[in-house]
Amino acid sequence: MTTRCERLKALFARRDAAVMPGAPNALFARVAEDLGFESAYVTGAGIANMHLGVPDIGLVTLSELADHVQAMAEAVNVPLLVDGDTGFGNPINTARTVRIIERAGGAGLQLEDQVFPKKCGHFSGKGVIPLSEMVHKIRAAVDARVDGNFQIVARTDAIAVEGFEAALDRAHxxxxxxADVTFVEAPVNAEQMTRIARELPVPQIVNVVHGGKTPPLPRAKLAEMGFATALYANAALQAALRAVTEVLGSLRDHGSLQEVGGRLASFEERQRAVAKDKFDALEIRYS
Incomplete structure (x- = not known):
């Protein structure tokens, strides 16, 4: 049996635009695994939005992130790629972040070159650190990992700051x-996307954000371009937000769930999603 790190590395190596859904918590990770996805992305924006109720502007701490990774790694068997933001500091902090996330059960860590505090890659007003500083962070991350298959994903947000050619130079x-994988964030057209996947020699991630800057091309087209992974970091969160707003709005207006009963998971579906039958079996075994 291969390790989670080996499986994530193999997934990237296929370069077939494998769809990677984002999960802000263990329940959403379980749903992704139940639906047959091969991996999941621990989304920093999702944790900020769902756990703290704040925007993706660098407010999540390393300890909060590690707690989420540990809970998710215990809940699912698929490999987890973890959004590590800027590494939570300088190269020394970045090395510590790698060790903590690897121990928590992550199979890979994404690091980005934004200034701290960072912003969502599709927000305006971003800034990037000097290239030399980011290079030192990546070297520190590579040196810090225990398992050589733990994937170091290096992201650049330089397109919006320094231009497309500068972003490609940074990725090189x-x-x-x-870096095992690079991630040139927020290309604005298919021509840029094609060049990213063709000109950079390691596997590439494309981030498909509903309402974001990057064209939402289908998986077949992304695979044809040569992307390794199509990341849908917050699709589940956005779906959940719309659903809970509509259901609670109806409950407020009607005083019951009769108007929206068909939109709710059944009691049985809810218990299956959290594997209650396995805990029932353990209770019987040890009673």
Missing amino acids: AFIEAG
């Missing part, structure tokens, strides 16, 4: 520093 430098 990240690869030379040891």
Whole structure:
């Protein structure tokens, strides 16, 4: 049996635009696994939105992130790629972040070159740190991992700050520093996307954000371009937000769930999603 890190590495190596859904908590990770997805993305924006009720502007702490990763890794068997934001500091902090996330059960860590506090990749007003500083962070991350298959994903947000060519140059430098995968965030058209997947020699991630800057091309087209993974970081969160707003709005207006009963998971579905039958079996075994 292969490890989670080995499975994530193999998934990237296929370069078939494998769809990777984002999960802000263990329940959503379970749903993704139940639906047959091969991996899940621990979304920093999702944790900020769902756990703290704040925007994705760098407010999640390393300890909060690690707690979520540990809970999710215990709940599912699929490999987890973890959004590590800026590494929570300088190269030394970044090395510690790698060790903590690897121990928590992550199979890979995404690091980005934004200034701290960072912002969502599809927000305006971003800034990036000097290239040399990011290169040192990547080297520190590579040196810090215990399992050589733990994936170091290096993201650049430089398109919006320094332009597309500068972003490609940064990604090449990240690869030379040891990044296993690179992630050029927020390309604005298909031409840029094609060049990212063709010109960078390691596997590439494309982030498909509903309402974001990157064209929402279908998986077949992304695979044809050569992307390794199509990331849908917050699709589940956005769906849940719309659903809970509509259901609670109806409950407020009607005083019952009769108007929206068909939109609710059944009691049985809810228990199946959290594997209650397995805990029932344990209770019987040890009673």
